[in-house]
Amino acid sequence: MKPKVQDTRLPIYSVSKPSVWKRLRKQASPQLFVIVGLIVLFIFQYLPMFGILMAFKDYSITDGISGIFTSHWVGFKYFIQFFHDYQFKTIVTNTLAISFLKLIFTFPIPIILALMLNEVRISVVKRIVQTTSYFPHFISWVVVAGLASVFLSTDTGLFNDFLMKLGIIHHPIDFLSDPHHFWGLAVGTAMWKETGWWTIIFLAAVSGIDPTLYEAAQIDGAGRLKRIWHITLPAIRGTIVVVLILAIGSLLGGGLVGSNFEQSFLLGNSVNSGRSEILQTYAFQMGLAQGRYSYATAIDLLQSVISVILIFGSNWIAKKTTKTGLF
């Protein structure tokens, strides 16, 4: 016979939860702000999605918006056409290669810079480095492409001149016309432009860490590197994961640093197209230059589908491995 155990738990008084409607009424003012935001989101983000239909229809631009609904269904004709396009392999390879290279190289750099800046004790130096590193974020890609041409040209480029004067190279490097340099050019310029900006996010996360943790670690004899490894990095892990998921979600657009389209469009040319043509520039060219809107929509839709898979996939992996995720 089991001994009778007295229930020591406190009695639970059932409190009926207010209905959703009542809660909404209670939060009327803030909810109205949300509704305005949702309406804007719906009008500008969701409503235009009916254009996706074009990818499955034989659409002619002269039929106007109604033509999207009235034109003939052609199923996956344009997707199949794209799979058979002579540039398909090149374009997909370039898109994936540039995107993954950007992720690999541009994701850790802002974290490292944030950690380094956090260790700088002279605030003037810290501010100068911070300001100069995030300043390029505000320069448009058109200007960056112009600067790249001026600095990297073989005929008149300052960078080549500089390297040659130092005796590092004997012949100018064809940064702009040699296809083999395009991926490096894309990653390098993106890193230069956006590292400082993303450093701010990680610096903000670092500044939220309780300073007593560092003090305690210091008393225990932990050096700088130990403190970074055992305190700073674990404390900002959540931020790192969220930013990483966002970066993977927009991977095909260039991830954290974005700008795949701008770079390929502005720095790409017929000579380096074998390395610079990507899904977005090709869709742009097919749609606007050639007027093949259905075909261009199919190409772009394909990219969107891959992006959705990537964001769900990365979120699932993040949740499994770090117990942190976006949703």
Add this chain to the structure above:
Amino acid sequence: MKRKLRMRLNLLAIIIVALSLLVACDSGNKTSKSASDNASSSKKSSDGTQTLSIFVDQSYWPLDKWKGEIPEEITKETGIKLKVQVATDSQQLPLMISSGDLPDLVFTSDHFQQMSDPKISYTWDELIKKYNVKDFNIDPLARVLNQASDGKLYSVKNGFTNPEEFKSTPKALGNVPALSIRTDIMKELGNPKLESLDDLVNLLKEVKAKYPKMTPLVLSPVALSHYFRVNFGVGYQGFTKVDGKAAYYIADPKQYDYYMFMNKLYREGLISAENFTWKDANKDKEMIENGQAFAICNNTDMATINAEIKAAGKDFQIDQVPQLLGDNAELTTNSAGWSGLFITKNAKNPKAAIKFLQFMHSEKGQQLGLWGIKGKDWTLDQPIADGGYPKFKYDSQSASEQKKKGAVWWGLLADNGINEQVQRYVPGTSVTKAMMDAKKYTKNDPILGAIDPPVGSEEQVTKANLDNMIQNEEAKIYLANSASAAKKAYNNMMKTAKQIGLTKLDNYANSQYNKLIDEYNKVKN
């Protein structure tokens, strides 16, 4: 009470936010609407003139305003002023077509087929009939060459000259791709012989050796291949004849020699790889004017370049090589005209538009637009057919003079070719000599120029894909590191062309050619 007041204030704030959003949307609409209104309205001003809006689909078009004595004279004659919008890039017109935001008139070459659509443009015939426009006769040959896939005529490309008429008009000169060189350096080198392509290669090598910091030759980004293709007797666009049959220009086996020559120029360091990456259409001009290059291949522009060099205070000039250098040189124009003027369905006053077109199409309108005011700007001593040409009282070949007066360009809206061609004749200049020389090698089959697959057709897609492929693949030939690598790249390009559908396109072109030639002969006879 306080709570209620706070609630109301919150509601008011939300309404203001919502309204400001809507206002933002609305003002956005207004902006685009007013732009569209400006673009498509034809307002009658107090002086009785009408304003028609025009979109010129050529980004290099220098006249962005209806200004100068010639436009003013056209306004006097027609009562019409143009509100000009020049394309910023080649994507602008397709975007305008997509959004329906078209002006009264559109002048285009690249999107001629796209504009030849009953939903976008009026046919000239329907407006001529509707508004009972008299004395507006369209050349029956031009009708055959410009008809759309529905058999209707939405526009006529300007600059079309019957090949026989061109040959028989002594002073009619075609626009030829040009090679111009620095005269001072030529003198320093002892004016070496320049009568063949080998001579040219040797000369450029000599320049490279003596002036290592100088680029021996720069090619215009808008006419990159034109000069040398002409020297090898091959076309640089559209359809040509291969073994007596119509075929896309790339199918001509003679293209191989051209590509190998270009590759040789690159391997010898006589042209730079970066030349093929230039997006700025004036980069070649800039290089030659800054003294960074010795020779330039472009569309004839010597007078302008020299004027700009002089204005910059530099002490050198360039001179156009007066004869073609290739052993098999041939200027295959195969043109049924260049650009056409369309009256869009957005035109608020189609009657005024067709009347304007009628004037610009008339002999008087062409001469006014192309040459200037009779007596004041030019005189004509004898009929053009007998060797006459306009004797100008201003520097007719200078771009700045043309811009100041508004000369030449507005005349191109509806010129018949000959009037434009005799405008180029200036006795004694090297440019005229070069054009006279090129005339000997000119071959024009307008029927080939009239082959243009309809928008959205399989053939049009194939042609666009081929153009795109050629642009990417030929760069690999130009910049190959060895002759064998260049040959491999050429073979690869041709193999890809066949995979894309070159043979099918050639078959289509040939059947279209035979169909058009029947119609052409019927009209001609």
